[in-house]
Amino acid sequence: MPTTHSPSAKKAPRNAAPILVDSAEAEIMRALRKQGRISRTEVSSITGWSKAKASQEIRSLISKGLLLEVGEGASQGGRRPKLLRINSQLGFIIGIDIGATSVELALADVTGQILQRCSEAADVRNRPELFFGRCVELIHELIKAHGIQSDQILGIGVGVPGPVDFARAVLVAPPLMPDWENFPIRNFIKESFPSAFVVVDNDVNIMALGEQRAGDGANIDHFIYVKIGTGIGSGIISNGRIHRGSDGCAGDIGHICVDKQGPICRCGNQGCLEAMAAGPAIAEKAMQAVRNGASPFMRQIMEANNGVLRPEDVNAACREGDEAALEIIRSSGQMVGEVLASLVNFFNPSHIFIGGGIANFGNHLLVSIRRAVLRRSLPLATTHLSINFSRAGSDAGIIGALALALEYLFMVEDDPHLIV
């Protein structure tokens, strides 16, 4: 039985917007968050405002201490334009990227510039009070090292490996850590950092945000980020924003059926993609191949490793040209590709980015995925489709956690996007 965490008796701290701006100012801050530095003329052209109106709004933001004038841009014939950027001294943000067996944290200023990172082994099977208590300790260590006070932390973005009810910032039926169900992550963290706006999201959603910020996903309206590791999941960007779906669990593609006669999955159904193509299935098939005598190479590894093979051993065998290992990786890629083919027909993204531990397995995997998608998707949907490894790579999660915190830093009251 999952533990149900009732709201604590004392009043929960409100998750108030750290910096409230009006809607015109918010538009400028969004442009700056995206582009780093822009000129007054660019503000006009991005917003469609007159130069007078743009100047007025910019003056107001400078007088509030939100914007700074810095350096000069390239001249376009006349005087070199002064550039604007967000005042990095406004405050700081924290990103927390939680994996099944590790946690990574980063401290950044409000422009998203990372000041320090740290990571350590961690076990999500621990009770959530313990786990997040340790996270709070780590944040204190990070900010102490930079002479930063708790109340200078304006935003904290948290990625967790399980389904999240985004509006309530709690996990719902997380298979890896049933004890965490309904644990009030936001309120727990806000007790130590009451000035921070705390946002919690699924780990693959933040990887998609990370790809958008630091990888190849910038300025792409519609893409799917697919994580292949111990499990398989996806983050969906529609019209440039995360599509979380009506219960916050969109993107959960690991339990799409690929073979009705396939093995039983931990979800209880048969032949789920995850049960057939993710890390544990790859290892299981490799051990089967060894038992069948199909791979003397992997047999050696297995014998040296107490009769166990890990997914990375299959990868190593693959690199040595072991046919059985190659076939296992190809078959995983094909199953992932068949599922993606359906999703390409349905969603028509322009890009698919592949990340997660198994993505390091290289081109055999990618080629199989591409081949299966091209074979089964409609031509119109694949003409401009690109399928590649995530460029943000193993940094996608932590950068995405910071991007999540940044997204809610400058907010308008009554913003329709403000659903946290």
Add this chain to the structure above:
Amino acid sequence: MPTTHSPSAKKAPRNAAPILVDSAEAEIMRALRKQGRISRTEVSSITGWSKAKASQEIRSLISKGLLLEVGEGASQGGRRPKLLRINSQLGFIIGIDIGATSVELALADVTGQILQRCSEAADVRNRPELFFGRCVELIHELIKAHGIQSDQILGIGVGVPGPVDFARAVLVAPPLMPDWENFPIRNFIKESFPSAFVVVDNDVNIMALGEQRAGDGANIDHFIYVKIGTGIGSGIISNGRIHRGSDGCAGDIGHICVDKQGPICRCGNQGCLEAMAAGPAIAEKAMQAVRNGASPFMRQIMEANNGVLRPEDVNAACREGDEAALEIIRSSGQMVGEVLASLVNFFNPSHIFIGGGIANFGNHLLVSIRRAVLRRSLPLATTHLSINFSRAGSDAGIIGALALALEYLFMVEDDPHLIV
């Protein structure tokens, strides 16, 4: 070889916004378009503006002739508030819903109130100049009957049964009417109605818009409208807006694979949903059942009908309790449901609406679809999921075509949503 239509030598008329407003005014017009009539107080609460700012914007819209004060709302203690609505005398719009074998048109005022409808048999295999020439004639007949001039037509929404490149307003590789590929629908219509903003979209997308406007889809953020007829397709609403995807072909679920060993589809692949579960497959399976002696009832119909069965004959047999017919319908429902189960995991909609000719086949179909979705989707994604027949029903297309025209009627220059 599909005909390629090159742009005509004379300059194409610009698809300029019929009524330009500023962004604050646009917000009011959007609220009115959605709700019909609202009070000044409601304008404040919807937009988050002060009463003073709301009043000022409303005065500006009234002075431009866009808004009217009409009647009085319910009192909330004090004076009964005056209600506002869009000035229906501003102009008119046209909806055109094109099916494979028929075309329906509607004339409405700018509040969306339908003044007259007409429909006639039509064949999309005709050359597009002929087909749309006839549409233009029908529009002239409609407006003449109401004493309306061509230049009072401000918007025309067109739904076509094929994949649409939405920004360019042309069909791309349409299987039913290869001759229409790249035919400049917008420019052709604008030659007769230069004051109209012409928008062209896929038929299932406009059905989703119709469900949003006149069915059960109002105020629902994430839903999928599934059309089951001669083909199978879907329209996707994400965050309250149509998700068209990067090439405009999102929602094309008819060619998702349900059985790798299944029959060859007209797209060239094997076992596509459409080839196995849509109208022609239902008829084909019924004729097979008759040949196998499984349905004396359908044999009678088939013999009376020159050896042919249509999908509606299978439906009739179903209503009489014919087991073979029931099984065919159930099997179609199950295949549609299995595909939807994957899409529910991926997209996490709160509602699925089933429309199209086969949707009239009643509850056996619906029950099979629901059962398959519930069996294969994750619990979190189905807890609040509703699967029902479209309430807009056979009107979804024409109402959606009008809604499409309305959507682009009041526009802001540099509106990020304005991609037409």
